[in-house]
Amino acid sequence: MTLRSLYDAVRDGAGHSKDIALRTGQRDWTFRALLAAAEAFAVRLAPHTEPGDRVSLQVTDPVAAAVATLGCDLVRVCLLHRDPTAPNALPGRVLHDGLVHAPRDGEAQVLGTPGLWLRSGGPLEDTPVRLPHGAHVFFTSGSTGAPVGVVRSVRSILADAFRVARFLGYGPDHPVVSAAPLYHAYGFNYGLIGPLLAGAPLRCAPARSVPSQLDRVVSEAGAHTLIALPAHYGLLSATPNQDAHRGLNGLKSAVSAGAPLGVGTTSDVVRRHRIALYNCYGSSEAGAVTLARLEGDEDTGYIGAPLPGVSARVDESRNACTTGELMLRSTSLAEGRLTADSMMPLTDEDGWYRTGDLARLRQPQGIDLVGRMSAAINVAGEKVSPSEVERVLTKHPHVLDAVVTAAPDGARGQVPVARVVLRMPTPVDELLSWCRTRLSPHAVPRQVEPVAEISRSPTGKAQWSPPRKRAT
Known part of the structure; x- marks a missing residue:
């Protein structure tokens, strides 16, 4: 059966049932109530839009996110998923729930419960780009730090969400808790669309939840799966009390995405709560690619085998020992990336997407990530992968977290330098000796700086500008 829309897919999967779709602190929303709210919202929104129009979505209420997503799908409006804490002056039409930015005079209230308002900001940039009706745009900084709009069709979203739901076993008897931001593709597909398609009861927790909050929400929901960020698992691992957070012990599985989990973090979480912990490798462009089960003693560069329906290769070589750019092909690939005046296609003529990640293929299956091609540090002509150096540092028993970047060097052009978060005081010379x-000699950090914390984005990517001064 060909599904015409997200709304159709959720409706056909849930069947207008009285089963719980979304649980919040105020009320439980059945699938019937959620779909009815989406229909009412679509009726109120239609006079303000035309099919193909773009609307930015800035909401923190998960019910508002679900209703707006399904309702905009009905009227074939393109949704741009934006951080709800972004400035209150986004161009074009903006849908918001009033929780971060209060409604202003002249805004149209397009739904009462949950509250949704339509704000008309300044005009969108004059661009000839026409997006597919009902498309979704997710903004990702990737490895450059500059936000890029990734255009995903309904077809690719459905393929991705169904793939994830099947792998994790979502269903009516499989409650899900998500603490991943819904404006990111990971949180949207794993923590909203996937559960809705499978009829799994969903409870959302704030992305900045501390362990005690996650413990309470998971326990109250009777959750089988937790969708969370590396920072959440890092906080759980840092809790010294072995008996803390017993509410998580009912989980069957947990998923992390955005950045690798430290070996110590993985082993602590798995040992304490005896859950199947999966690391997701994927992106806004590719969707879910692998879900590797972690035990705590594996090489953190190993990301597992491609999920069913996903093909992977390295460059043009069939040699499994070759290191090169990872290429992917699947039904969940995005349509392209937005530029100022066009949408750049994502794939080549054969349907392959170049990820920009350096990788090796294992036999008989599986992928080892080496690092980002664009992030390689050029040390007197020798290429160093920051990810490889970070993996070595975090294998030291006293290192909780690490980030490596390039510093200018008069003799070698660039050298690697590192910041580390330590579990206990450790001499820098010991860490350098470990490396x-x-x-290889050119990959050993020139400097290692112990710090209290490494600043990371909500999805776990390290935020550290390269040093301006030359390393000594």
Whole structure:
């Protein structure tokens, strides 16, 4: 059966049932109530829009996110998923729930419960780009730090969400808790669309939840799966009390995405709560690619085998020992990336997407990530992967977290430098010695700086500008 829309897919999967779709602190929303709210919202929104129009979505209420997504799908409006805390002056039409930015005079209230208002900001940039009706745009900084709009069709979203739901076993008897932001593709597909398609009761927790909050929400929901960020698992691992957060012990599985989990973090979480912990490798462009089960003693560069329906290769080579750019092909690939005046196609003529990640293929299956092609540090002509150096540092028993970047060097052009978060005081010389026995000489950090914390984005990517001064 060909599904015409997200609304059709959720409706056909849930069947207008009285089963719980979304649980909030105020009320439980059945699938019937959620779909009815989406229909009412679509009726109120239609006079303000035409099919193909773009509307930015800035909401923190998960019910508002679900209603707006399904309602905009009905009227074939393109949704731009934006951080709800972004400035209150986004161009074009903006849908918001009034929780971060209060409604202003002249805004149209397009739904009462949950509250949804339509604000008309300044005009969108004059661009000839026409998006597919009902498309979704997710903004990702990737490896450059500059936001890029990734255009995903309904077809690719459905393929991705169904793939994830099947792998994780979502269903009416499989409640899900998500603490991943819904404006990110990961949180949207794993923590909203996937559960709705499978009829799994969903409870959302704030992305900045501390362990005690996650413990309470998971326990109250009777959740089988937790969708969360690396920072959440890092906080759980840092809790010294082995008996803390017993509410998580009912989980069957948990998923992390955005950045690799430290070996110590993985082993602590798995040992304490005895759950199947999966690391997701994927992106806004590719959707879910792998879900590797972690035990805590594996190489953090290993990301597992491609999910069913996803093909992977390295460059043009069929040699499994070759290191090169990882290429992907699947039904969940995005349509393209937005530029100022066009949408750049994502794939080549054969349907392959170049990820920009350096990788090796294992036999008989599986992928090892080496690092980002664009992030390679050029040390006197020798290429160093920051990810490889970070993996070596975090294998030291006293290192909780690490980030490596390039610093200018008069003799070699660039050298790697590192910041580390330590579990206990450790001499820098010991860390350097650890690296020297495990890395090529040009890959050993020139400097290692212990810090209290490494700033990371909501999805776990390290935020550290390269040093301006030359390393000494």
